[in-house]
Amino acid sequence: MEDTKESNVKTFCSKNILAILGFSSIIAVIALLAVGLTQNKALPENxxxxxxxxxxxxxxxxxxxxxxxxxxxxxxxxxxxxxxxxxxxxxxxxxxxxxxxxxxxxxxxxxxxxxxxxxxxxxxxxxxxxxxxxxxxxxxxxxxxxxxxxxxxxxxxxxxxxxxxxxxITGQEEGAYGWITINYLLGKFSQKTRWFSIVPYETNNQETFGALDLGGASTQVTFVPQNQTIESPDNALQFRLYGKDYNVYTHSFLCYGKDQALWQKLAKDIQQFEIQGIGNYQQCHQSILELFNTSYCPYSQCAFNGIFLPPLQGDFGAFSAFYFVMKFLNLTSEKVSQEKVTEMMKKFCAQPWEEIKTSYAGVKEKYLSEYCFSGTYILSLLLQGYHFTADSWEHIHFIGKIQGSDAGWTLGYMLNLTNMIPAEQPLSTPLSHSTYVFLMVLFSLVLFTVAIIGLLIFHKPSYFWKDMV
The missing domain is CATH 3.30.420.40 (ATPase, nucleotide binding domain)
Structure with a gap:
């Protein structure tokens, strides 16, 4: 009789203890989920x-x-x-x-x-x-x-x-800020963070893009040379961005934007008061080449006019007038080879003026009349001026916008002046918000499942002992 009474007391106590443990486990799970969701949810837009x-x-x-x-x-x-x-x-x-x-x-x-x-x-x-x-x-x-x-x-x-x-701003600044803009927007400065670690690591040792900018009065070329000393100190810039050092080459050619280059060409060609275009690509090309003085180079390698230019390295984003002119001419596709671009330019320039005006009725004649020159000039500048080749042409990407933002120097300029590009890599959370919430839910479900199994084991052990026997 006493044994029965003692057994009843033990059963009663065990049930209460298990009930308290089970209730506590459920409360813990709910609290875990609540903290994970509320503490890591996106903050109101600020x-x-x-x-x-x-x-x-x-x-x-x-x-x-x-x-x-x-x-x-x-x-x-x-x-x-x-x-x-x-x-x-x-x-x-x-x-x-x-x-x-x-x-x-x-x-x-x-x-x-x-x-x-x-x-x-x-x-x-x-x-x-x-x-x-x-x-x-x-x-x-x-x-x-x-x-x-x-x-x-x-x-x-x-x-x-x-x-x-x-x-x-200086030409050097214009080139540098354009380089910063496109690499910032392309995510070339970013680093990933390992799970359960605050130590960042670089993915694929990704290289930055070079920047090719063409305006009305100047053009800029900016990139990071590989294993190459920048022989001209005036063309060298050093940046430390997000924990990494960059030795950047940049140069701005004043008066070599598309408008000023046209004025230079006309000044060389003028023989009478009226100049009549004849639509001959080859003659236009030869005339443009006279703008680039390649007769001397005080360095191991030059672009033109005695300006040092290291060997081209990596991919380049060509924006501003590079993009707008080539977009109008339908030549921005990366699938179009340099030879094909040249051939298409020859055909465009050879079209009769009246035919072109009819085909592009919505374009002002002033701009329409300059596209043959501008396209030919861009080809000449890239090939003869900067020494791109038929093979390296495929590394030129004509870019208008990147993720909705215009490619150009303005964003890089603002990022610099507002100090939004730190020298060192900012610490970031190892996991994204969505990944963190997923893991919280998963581990909470595991905890909940274990708690239920534990309750069953202690509450009705006979089921489990039967299987084991």
């Missing part, structure tokens, strides 16, 4: 904006960028949300009518007011960078260039944004 005006030689464009404030040191998080092309020529053309600059900038600045929430106007930085058109004006008259910039600054200061100044 974004920042930045504005950059690209004051080029032929026109001005305004770009608005946006990024999550809590991730501003991550690569690829900044993206373009708006582009506004200012109606009219470049700011250097306003040298005799500076009082019109304010009106000239109005439409795009008002557009920025609309795109960016009013609550963030005062904390949104505005930068204006002027390129080769203003460099040429400054060479002609520093006083006139300063007068234009002063009026630009006064005009932009009237808006409710955080205006950070207007300046003429």
């Amino acid at each position: 974004v920042k904006y930045g504005i950059v005006l690209d004051a080029g030689s032929s026109h001005t464009s305004l770009y608005i960028y946006k990024w999550p404030a809590e991730k501003e040191n991550d690569t690829g998080v900044v993206h373009q949300v708006e582009e506004c092309r200012v109606k009219g020529p470049g700011i250097s053309k306003f040298v005799q009518k500076v009082n019109e600059i304010g009106i000239y900038l109005t439409d795009c600045m008002e557009r920025a007011r609309e795109v960016i929430p009013r609550s963030q106007h005062q904390e949104t930085p505005v930068y204006l960078g002027a390129t080769a058109g203003m460099r040429l004006l400054r060479m002609e008259s520093e006083e006139l260039a300063d007068r234009v910039l002063d009026v630009v600054e006064r005009s932009l200061s009237n808006y409710p944004f955080d205006f950070q100044g207007a300046r003429i």
Whole structure:
């Protein structure tokens, strides 16, 4: 009788203990899930904006960028949300009518007011960078260039944004910021992090892209040479970005943008007051080659005009006028060989003018009349100027946008001025949010299953003992 009583007490206590343990396990699982989901869910959008005006030689464009404030040191998080092309020529053309600059900038600045929430106007930085058109004006008259910039600054200061100044950037800066932009957007600076470790490692030792920029008044070539000393110190830049060192070659050829190159060619060709194009690709090509002086080179290898150029390395992104001209001519496909591009250019140039006007009725004649020259010039610059070959041509990628952002120097310029590119790699969580939540759920289910099995083992052990016997 006493044994029966003692057995009943043990059974009663065991059931209560197991019930408490089971209930505690369920509460623990629920808490584990709740913490994992709430602590790691995406935070409410907390974004920042930045504005950059690209004051080029032929026109001005305004770009608005946006990024999550809590991730501003991550690569690829900044993206373009708006582009506004200012109606009219470049700011250097306003040298005799500076009082019109304010009106000239109005439409795009008002557009920025609309795109960016009013609550963030005062904390949104505005930068204006002027390129080769203003460099040429400054060479002609520093006083006139300063007068234009002063009026630009006064005009932009009237808006409710955080205006950070207007300046003429150097050709070297233009090349470097273009290189930073495309590699930032392509994710070439990023590193992956191992699971359960805070030590980053590089994937595939990925190489950066070179950058080929073509504007109206200048052209830039920028890339990281492989195992090659940059023999000309003026063409060397050192960057430490996200924990890695880059030795970058860059050069800007002033007056070798497509518009200035055309003026150079016309100045060489002019014999009378009217020049009539004859649509002969080969003659145009030969005439363009005269712009490149290759008669001397004080280094082991040169581009032209005695400028050092290391052997080309890796893939190149060709943007700005490189892209727009070749896109119009339908020559941006990577499947089209250099020989095929040359052949197609010959056919385009040979088309009768009246036929071309009919085929491209929506294009202004001024621009339409220049595409034969511009396309031929691009081929000449890349092949004879920069020494690309039929084999290396396939490494040129004509790029307009990368993930919705224009390829160009403006994004790199803003990233630099807002200190969003750290020298060292920022620490990041080893797992993504989705992976973390998946593992939390998986391990919680495992815990829950083990707890249930444990309850069954202790509550009805006879089932398990029968199997074992």
